[in-house]
Amino acid sequence: MTKYSLALRFKTLMSSLLLASSMAVAGSASADxxxxxxxxxxxxxxxxxxxxxxxxxxxxxxxxxxxxxxxxxxxxxxxxxxxxxxxxxxxxxxxxxxxxxxxxxxxxxxxxxxxxxxxxxxxxxxxxxxxxxxxxxxxFYEGRYLSGIIAGSMTKSNTLGYVAAFPIPEVVMGINAYIRGAQSVNPKAEVKVVWVNAWFDPGREREATVALIDQGADIITHHTDSTAVVSAAEEKGKYSIGYNSDMSKYGPKYQLTAVTHHxxxxxxxxxxxxxxxxxxxxxxxxGVKEGMIGLSPLNPAVPKEVADKVEQAKADMIAGKLHPFAGPVVDQDGKERVAAGSNISDEDLSKMDYYVKGIQGKLPK
The missing domain is CATH 3.40.50.2300 (Response regulator)
Structure with missing residues (x-):
C-alpha cells in the first residue's frame, strides 16, 4: 500500500469520525x-x-x-x-x-x-x-342553564335578550339551555334572539343589545366574543350575564354573573x-364537573335564595342528577324532541337545529 493510499484512508476515516461526531451533537441539540x-x-x-x-x-x-x-x-x-x-x-x-x-x-x-x-x-x-x-x-350549555336560573328569577318583564353569533349547534344549544334554566324557576320567561353573524363585532353586538332592550328585554346575555353587550347593558341600566370570562369590569353594577370557560x-x-x-x-x-365551565362571582343584587338554587343545581349537575335537556324536551312547534325519563344524547346535542319552547322567532337556516 502506497503512502498516498494510507493518507487517503486516514483522511476518509477522520472525515467519517467528524461527520459522526457532528451528527451526534446535532441529535443532542435537537433533543434539547x-x-x-x-x-x-x-x-x-x-x-x-x-x-x-x-x-x-x-x-x-x-x-x-x-x-x-x-x-x-x-x-x-x-x-x-x-x-x-x-x-x-x-x-x-x-x-x-x-x-x-x-x-x-x-x-x-x-x-x-x-x-x-x-x-x-x-x-x-x-x-x-x-x-x-x-x-x-x-x-357551555351547562353554564347557560345555571345562569338561566338567575335570569328567570330576576326578570321583571319575563323577556330575556340574547345576542348570538352564528346559528350552529354550539350556539343553539346554549340558547335552549338558557331558557330551560329560566323556565325551571319561571315558566313565563321567554327569550328574544338577535343574530349578528359574527363572533367578534363590538358595533353590531352593541346595536343588538340596544334593540333587545327596546323590545322589552330586561336581562341581556350573549354568545359573542367582545364585552360590548355587558358594556351597553350597563349604560342602559339593565342587567347582563357575561360570557366566556368575567366581564364585571365592564358591568360593575349590572352584570349578574358570567358563564366562564377554563x-x-x-x-x-x-x-x-x-x-x-x-x-x-x-x-x-x-363541563361543570370537569372544571371547564363555571360561573363568575354573583352580583350582590342576586338574592340568597336564588344563589342557593344555582348552587343546588350545580351540585346536582356534577352528581349526574340534573341534565339541562332531560326529557320531556318540546320544541317551539310542540314536537317532542326528548321523551320524559331520558336525557338527550351527545350526538343529538351536536346536531341541535331547533328552538325549544320559550324562544321567540324562528331559527335561521
Whole structure:
C-alpha cells in the first residue's frame, strides 16, 4: 500500500469520525430544542372574552413548562381561506403542536393536518378528527342553564335578550339551555334572539343589545366574543350575564354573573402528552364537573335564595342528577324532541337545529 493510499484512508476515516461526531451533537441539540407550539385565534386577545380565556391557557403552559416549550400565537384570524394559510404557515415554521380556537377553522385544519402528518393539531369546538388531529370543547350549555336560573328569577318583564353569533349547534344549544334554566324557576320567561353573524363585532353586538332592550328585554346575555353587550347593558341600566370570562369590569353594577370557560388544564395535558410522546387524537367535551365551565362571582343584587338554587343545581349537575335537556324536551312547534325519563344524547346535542319552547322567532337556516 502506497503512502498516498494510507493518507487517503486516514483522511476518509477522520472525515467519517467528524461527520459522526457532528451528527451526534446535532441529535443532542435537537433533543434539547423546545417544543414549538402555535395558536390561531379568531378574535383579539383583549382583557376578557373567548380568546382571552384561551390565552390564559397559553400562559398556563408557559408557566408550567418554561423553556421546554416555545409558543407563538396569532390573533384575529378570519375563518376560511385565511385560516388555512395561517395554520399552514405555523406548521411549516416548525410548530409541532397547533391549536385552532374557532369552529370555522375545522376544515382548514383537517386539510393542513393531512399535509403535515408529523405535526399534532387540536381544534376547539369542532367534530372532525384525523390521525394527527383531535378536538376539544366545553359543555357551555351547562353554564347557560345555571345562569338561566338567575335570569328567570330576576326578570321583571319575563323577556330575556340574547345576542348570538352564528346559528350552529354550539350556539343553539346554549340558547335552549338558557331558557330551560329560566323556565325551571319561571315558566313565563321567554327569550328574544338577535343574530349578528359574527363572533367578534363590538358595533353590531352593541346595536343588538340596544334593540333587545327596546323590545322589552330586561336581562341581556350573549354568545359573542367582545364585552360590548355587558358594556351597553350597563349604560342602559339593565342587567347582563357575561360570557366566556368575567366581564364585571365592564358591568360593575349590572352584570349578574358570567358563564366562564377554563382551558388551562386541557392545554397543560396536551403539551405534556406531546412531550411524553403519548399524544393521541381524542374528542374531549368537558363541563361543570370537569372544571371547564363555571360561573363568575354573583352580583350582590342576586338574592340568597336564588344563589342557593344555582348552587343546588350545580351540585346536582356534577352528581349526574340534573341534565339541562332531560326529557320531556318540546320544541317551539310542540314536537317532542326528548321523551320524559331520558336525557338527550351527545350526538343529538351536536346536531341541535331547533328552538325549544320559550324562544321567540324562528331559527335561521
Amino acid at each position: 430544542e423546545p417544543l414549538k407550539i402555535g395558536f390561531a385565534h379568531v378574535s383579539p386577545i383583549g382583557d376578557a372574552g373567548w380568546t382571552y380565556q384561551h390565552d390564559l391557557g397559553r400562559k398556563a403552559i408557559e408557566e408550567k413548562f418554561g423553556d421546554k416549550i416555545q409558543v407563538k400565537y396569532i390573533e384575529s384570524v378570519p375563518e376560511g381561506a385565511e385560516a388555512e394559510r395561517v395554520i399552514r404557515d405555523l406548521a411549516s415554521s416548525g410548530n409541532k403542536l397547533i391549536f385552532g380556537t374557532s369552529f370555522g377553522f375545522m376544515n382548514p385544519m383537517v386539510k393542513v393536518a393531512k399535509a403535515f402528518p408529523e405535526t399534532y393539531f387540536e381544534h376547539a369546538t369542532g367534530y372532525k378528527t384525523e390521525a394527527n388531529l383531535g378536538n376539544y370543547n366545553a359543555r 382551558w388551562e388544564q386541557f392545554y397543560i395535558d396536551q403539551v405534556q402528552q406531546v412531550l411524553d410522546k403519548t399524544w393521541k387524537p381524542t374528542s374531549i367535551w368537558g
